[in-house]
Amino acid sequence: MIKARVLIDNCVPYDFVPYIRAATVTHVLDLGWDKLHDRPLLEIADGKFDVIVTVDRNLPHQQNLSRYSTALIILRVPSNTTPQLRLMIDELNLTIEQIKVGEMKRIYAPNFQPRDYFTL
Numbered sequence: 001m002i003k004a005r006v007l008i009d010n011c012v013p014y015d016f017v018p019y020i021r022a023a024t025v026t027h028v029l030d031l032g033w034d035k036l037h038d039r040p041l042l043e044i045a046d047g048k049f050d051v052i053v054t055v056d057r058n059l060p061h062q063q064n065l066s067r068y069s070t071a072l073i074i075l076r077v078p079s080n081t082t083p084q085l086r087l088m089i090d091e092l093n094l095t096i097e098q099i100k101v102g103e104m105k106r107i108y109a110p111n112f113q114p115r116d117y118f119t120l
Contacts (some may be wrong), residue, residue, distance in 0.1 A: 002099045009054035010034045055080045071099040077109040
């Protein structure tokens with residue numbers, strides 16, 4: 001069991017929660033935080049959770065993450081379905097165990113090729 005308090009963002013399916021091996025895993029739905037936008041969510045979660053798991057790839061570009069001590073893990077998948085996310089569960093659990101305070105990590109699904117939006 002990983003000794004971490006993990007918050008799962010609303011864009012991650014609720015039925016993915018049981019696959020995460022952390023001491024505390026909470027989905028935003030459980031707290032009634034599912035309607036919060038990024039900044040309010042980061043502010044209220046800071047200090048209450050060690051890690052936030054999301055598939056929102058734009059979050060680091062839209063928010064100043066250096067303001068928060070909560071670590072962030074971004075899952076990059078073709079679709080945010082539980083079968084797709086389960087392909088990454090071992091790497092996710094390892095990353096939760098190793099991530100440091102305030103750090104941000106991206107985990108890519110097997111054979112996932114992110115689009116390069118800066119190339120024509």
